[in-house]
């Protein structure tokens with residue numbers, strides 16, 4: 001996967017991509033990140049990339065031409081995304097879909113945004129990372145690249161890790177525990193120490209349902225979990241387990 005990021009501030013992108021799992025993925029050539037600065041495609045001495053909006057209004061607007069020339073400078077066919085608060089929401093499903101492409105061009109806006117005609121002529125889709133307005137598209141592009149990279153086989157070292165993460169299969173991930181076994185009077189649930197992998201898997205599956213029911217019931221869509229079965233599973237947990245899991249009440253009764 002190649003990410004070509006069109007940005008006035010490449011250092012923001014580079015800072016986010018030098019470390020961690022995505023940094024390693026770059027090192028092992030699973031992903032490639034390049035930045036293209038629209039200022040390199042300006043004609044005047046001031047390297048102007050923005051101008052006042054026609055019709056008045058606050059803020060400057062990024063000129064179409066330096067952005068178009070930036071896109072033209074990039075080799076090969078690619079899917080062009082403009083990071084925008086007006087775009088479709090970035091979801092786990094969208095990240096997975098984008099991970100199947102081989103080359104993404106990510107346009108980061110600044111100031112009041114970019115000339116609409118550039119969007120009309122060059123952009124395949126607009127993507128937003130949430131219903132709020134950032135000062136620039138760089139953080140949004142970094143979020144998108146991170147989420148997409150995690151879906152690329154080999155980036156996590158183990159493909160199943162991303163499949164077990166929250167949002168896969170319309171569920172959140174179950175609570176996790178590490179050492180010590182006892183912390184602030186809360187013990188690690190016994191089953192996790194049992195070594196019985198089949199039982200642990202089944203237990204985790206039920207917990208995913210319970211946690212999703214508690215925190216994000218909207219994720220289930222039309223076909224929710226079997227509530228009767230789930231209530232029985234929850235009732236069978238010991239008081240100590242319920243406390244450690246943060247599930248003292250059956251989720252629907254929390255509402």
Ligand SMILES: C[S@@+](CC[C@H](N)C(=O)[O-])C[C@H]1O[C@@H](n2cnc3c(N)ncnc32)[C@H](O)[C@@H]1O
Nearest residue numbers: 083084085109112113128129133134136137140
């Ligand atoms: C200050 S914003 C411009 C907002 C624009 N005036 C509007 O109201 O739709 C500057 C740039 O930040 C980026 N941006 C801001 N919020 C974003 C979000 N929620 N998701 C993705 N990109 C965002 C876009 O690239 C945008 O061009």
